[in-house]
Amino acid sequence: MPITLYHYVHCPFCIRVRLTLGYLNIPYSSQVLRYDDELTPVQLTGKKMLPILRNDERTINESLDIMGLLDKENKLKISETRISEEFVSFENLLDKIGKPIHSLAMPYWIYTPEFDEKSRTYFQTKKEMKRGPFKELVHRSEDFIAEINPLLSEIEKKLTPYYISKSMGLYDILLAAHLWGLYVVPEFQFTDKVHQYLQRIKKDCRFNYHQDFWS
């Protein structure tokens, strides 16, 4: 049985897995689930959380576990990296930058082709409970951008040309997956260096964000 990835197109944790599959050149069947489809993920793993990967032997979620399972030749050094102190501070950084990225991007993600009226309302209602009305988030765009930019400047200094490395690795996949969502935000612009970096990762990982809409 070939690998099947159940994912949401906008979801950074799902993008991590798509980048990994592309980087490792592993063929897979792509199943984009509707955001309001609760039944399919619950039937697969018992909870509504994507990404989910299914192969001959198992059906699992948790992006990092999936990536570890896929990287049989240990090209991304996932298990070693995950136990390092450096990884803990990297995850804190991702969490710190992820919050304003999500608040900035969510009101725009819902108008991309993966959503229709019903799934958009489901997503918006669920996310507004935690973050407040999307309309207010949009009005606070400048605040979120002001939070993101200093963190991105710090990150930018560490692109040599990959994140604290001369070659592609786990950090690049995690970073690119989180940053990718900003491309849909009209008020936001990457610096040339970060844009070139993301385009490099896109190439290395044979990544086409929109492939499910246009295949």
Ligand SMILES: N[C@@H](CCC(=O)N[C@@H](CS)C(=O)NCC(=O)O)C(=O)O
């Ligand atoms: N720790 C998980 C997080 C995955 C996650 O948060 N997925 C979100 C989408 S970005 C989800 O499935 N949310 C379902 C919902 O809130 O309805 C991972 O790394 O895979």
